[in-house]
Amino acid sequence: MGITKTEHFTDKQNAIAVMAKALGHPARIAIVEYLLKVDACICGDIVNELPLAQPTISQHLKELKSAGIIKGSIEGNAICYCIDEKAIDKLRNYFDAISVKIEKKKSNCC
Amino acid sequence: MGITKTEHFTDKQNAIAVMAKALGHPARIAIVEYLLKVDACICGDIVNELPLAQPTISQHLKELKSAGIIKGSIEGNAICYCIDEKAIDKLRNYFDAISVKIEKKKSNCC
DNA sequence: TAACTATATTGCAATATTACGATGAAGATT
DNA sequence: AATCTTCATCGTAATATTGCAATATAGTTA
Numbered sequence A, B: 001m002g003i004t005k006t007e008h009f010t011d012k013q014n015a016i017a018v019m020a021k022a023l024g025h026p027a028r029i030a031i032v033e034y035l036l037k038v039d040a041c042i043c044g045d046i047v048n049e050l051p052l053a054q055p056t057i058s059q060h061l062k063e064l065k066s067a068g069i070i071k072g073s074i075e076g077n078a079i080c081y082c083i084d085e086k087a088i089d090k091l092r093n094y095f096d097a098i099s100v101k102i103e104k105k106k107s108n109c110c
Numbered sequence C: 001t002a003a004c005t006a007t008a009t010t011g012c013a014a015t016a017t018t019a020c021g022a023t024g025a026a027g028a029t030t
Numbered sequence D: 001a002a003t004c005t006t007c008a009t010c011g012t013a014a015t016a017t018t019g020c021a022a023t024a025t026a027g028t029t030a
Helices: A011-022 A025-036 A054-066 A085-105 B011-022 B026-037 B054-066 B085-105
Strands: A070-075 A076-083 B070-075 B076-085
Touching: A011 A054, A011 A076, A011 A085, A011 B011, A025 A054, A025 A070, A025 A076, A025 B011, A025 B085, A070 B085, A076 A085, A085 B026, A085 B085, B011 B054, B011 B085, B026 B054, B026 B070, B026 B076, B054 B070, B076 B085
Parallel strands: none
Antiparallel strands: A070 A076, B070 B076
């Protein structure tokens, strides 16, 4: 197999999973953190920051983009990537909600 | 390849990535949501709830456990799984921090 | 326009993931 | 003790991911 049975789950579950999966790699976490660190979102130097080859970075950027975590705009012959706040908000709200639910339960057997 | 170069990244980056990766599958999101929904964390009926075979569920539970998202305790011949609040808190804090940083910047080019 | 720069795509090898049937292990029930 | 129930593990097939060298694409500059 190796194929995920997305059709059995809700759109929301799939949406969260897609975003989480995109962040499920340390290089992609490092990219996100780098985009946060630099003041303007002038990119491309990501390749110089990370110990990975340019095609590998490009591929990770593509995955982050297709998951909606970052967005890119053309800036001359370079490309300016930056974090898409909406995606982060969705994740934040999701984990906030889980925390609240856990807090409410606290009946706990484990 | 197919092998992630974890050694090039910080422990924190790897830790977040491991948790995100564990949640990067809709079945595992569904499991977490089910554990939140049921009042007591009596499990095993997860298999009845989800459209996946028992070995598949077992494998997903193992991954969630090894990522620290859930913990399990033996309850007779059944096993009681529940969410580990600490992991959720870590994720929540992480995305909160990112949100704050995005908010502070707002210089934004894209 | 030719060369340069920045990023994307292609193609490939190595490894990981997903899924499940068959089977195993351990406590519960009869 | 034999059986049942519950969950884990093994083995295997199909597919996905990771990483990079080579190459392509597109804007920029000389």
